[in-house]
Amino acid sequence: MNTQLPCEITTYIDTIIHHARCNQDDKNAIRQELTQHFEEIYANVTAPNAQELIQEFGNPKDLAKLMTRGKCRVQNNTALNTSGLYGLSIFLFLLFCAIVLGGRILPFINLPGLVLSIALPVCLGVSSYGPTCFKTLWKLRLIFYTPAIHETQNSDIKILKGLIQLSYASAAMSALVGSIHLLYQYNPLHVSQSLDEMILNHYGIVFLVQFILLSLLYALILAEVILRPAIKRIQFHLNKTNKETSIHTDRIASLSKI
């Protein structure tokens, strides 16, 4: 930052960012762009009035809404945002509960009783992967999106961010393994003989659906958390290399003139 912006302007930008409802990356991008814009004004216009500039820009809340709308469209074209994934996971969980506890699959059997007698002992051992995974993801997300980490350019912090991303991946993978285990427990393709096994087969279908949906969910989490930042980093490094190359070319050109 070459120009020191007045307090009113920085507060104004902060208000826009505060009201913008998009992910941290987009918020950072908006903040950077607005800061650059005001810096340009301060560098090119003689004695600009901060209040007039703010008035010209408009109401920060309205602006934040418009910015969010624009940024959300960009997000929708690329991938689901992380909060959308959490929303989706909660919706799937509720849907799953509604199907199982609502008794739509086996209406002639006391389903809550069956869930308690059959599924609970298994769930205690195996399906605790799911909640653990989401708890871990949530905690990691909080650490990952801490502004201090995002704004620091220290290489150690970058390594830490990398490690957090790896933890995300491992958490997602463990959840995936948990789902496979569940599927194996309730294998719908297994030829059943007894009533108990038939019931298990019905559950198997439910778990198969759950497995597919969860796999999709984890794939989206992986894409959001691992691939997108990785692509951004690669793009950033490529841009940096191009810039360095152009700087070298300029230097060589200036030296050859001398």
Add this chain to the structure above:
Amino acid sequence: MKIERQLLKGTAPIAVLSLLAERPMYGYEISKELIQRSKELLSLGHGSLYPLLYNLEAKGHVQAKEECAENGRPRRYYHITQSGTKHLTQQRQHWEQLQQGMHNLLQSSPQELHS
């Protein structure tokens, strides 16, 4: 005399795209160029410019790239894409038709209108 904001709203994307068709520009440059080129007739509020650019980016008409300026200042340059050029050509045709239609309408005398 400045054009009414509502009237300008629909033309703003075409104006921005036509500027970007010449060369990649950053936000502040776009707003400055717009005022200068239109001889201060068209002035898009600084606040409305960025949401508009994000919308154009979402539609794939422009692409943003972080570049370093000559003075070392990092800037986000907006480039027009192929889809943007195509859209601009279409919009230009529509604009010319609208202009012609409005011209015909406004030029016709009241006697002609009654007959």
